[in-house]
Every structure is written in C-alpha cells, then in structure tokens.
Amino acid sequence: MRRLLIKTNPVFFLFLLIATSSLTILIFSLLRLPESPPITTTGKLRADDLSNELGFFGNMMVEMLPEDLVFTAFVPSEKSFDRDLGMTKPNSTSKSKPLEDDEENTYAVVTRILAFSVVPYRVEGGDIGRDETASYESLSGFALKIWRKSGGGGIVVNGVETEKMGLKRGKITVHVMDGVIMDSDFAQSVAS
Secondary structure: OOOOHHHHOHHHHHHHHHHHHHHHHHHHHHHHOOOOOOOOOOOOOOOOOOHHHHHHHHHHHHHOOOOOOOEEEEEEOHHHHHHHHOEEOOOOOOOOEEHHHOHHHHHHHHHHHHHHHEEOOOOOHHHOOOOOEEEEEOOOOOEEEEEEOOOOOOEEEOOEEEEEEEEEEOOEEEEEEOOOOOOHHHHHHHHO
C-alpha cells in the first residue's frame, strides 16, 4: 500500500501547515476588520483659493506649509516682494529679477522668508488686546513682536503693518503684510 505523501515528506507537511494557518489568519483578519470610510484626497492646496490676495510668491509660501497643521503666515504682498526683495512673478515686464533667471535662488529666498514669517500657532487680530504686545517665535527661531495698530484696523509685526487679515486656507491663517519680515543679516544680504 502506498503511504501518504504527508507522512513520508516532512518538508511538504511543514509547507502545508504554514499555508493553511496563513490562509486561516488572513480570512479571520478580513472578516474582523471594520469598514473604513472612503479615502478622499484633497491634494495640494488649491492655488485659486487666495491667489488674488496672496500673489504668486505668497501662494508659493503657503503651499510649502502642510495643510493639516495650524500655522499663521505673515505673507508679504506681491508689491512688497517686488519693492523689498526685487522679485517679480514670471512673465512680468518689470525690470526686477524674474523667476526664470534663477529658480533655485527664488525658492531659497521664499523658503527663508517663510521661516521668518510663519509661527506654528493661530494668531488672529482679536487675540492681541489694546496696548498689548505678543511675542512669538517663528519657525526659524526669529522673535516676532505683534501689536495692534493704534487706529485699531489691524496688527503690526516687527514694524510691518497688515494689508489684509484673517485669510484662511485649511488650518492655515494668512495675514498679508505691507513689507517683508526678516532679520538684519538677511536684509543686508538682500540689499547687496
């Protein structure tokens, strides 16, 4: 009489044992898992949300931030980028340095400005009382002193006034500034 293959070949027996136990575990795991909600991706922040208010470089700055975390960005206006840094958006007819000349340099400058002008907290105009100065540390560790305008129409950050306040993009609060927030070393390097 012919003996069964399982009794004569221990390797086959071990393979069969592992295969059946793995299949059993897989089946029970699938039956026990709760139904997960459908995954919806929002992708990148929509560039058209605040593009008119922020401008080209402002959108570039805000898109560098993760949209699921709370930040407050004090973004320079398009006019401030041109006036203070000599940066204009691509295809501009201005005599300032266009983006196409040195794309890596442009991203480096925008990233540096982002590090100076973004705090990992939500800062609203109502958070700062009259005759109060709030101190925050930016992402780069640069100290930001924030106070209300004397007329009550906005806030001032390190001497730079706001143009527009309280713009939202996800969990990010954006204030458009009438200047660029930067430290003195960076300001000297930009000026030269």
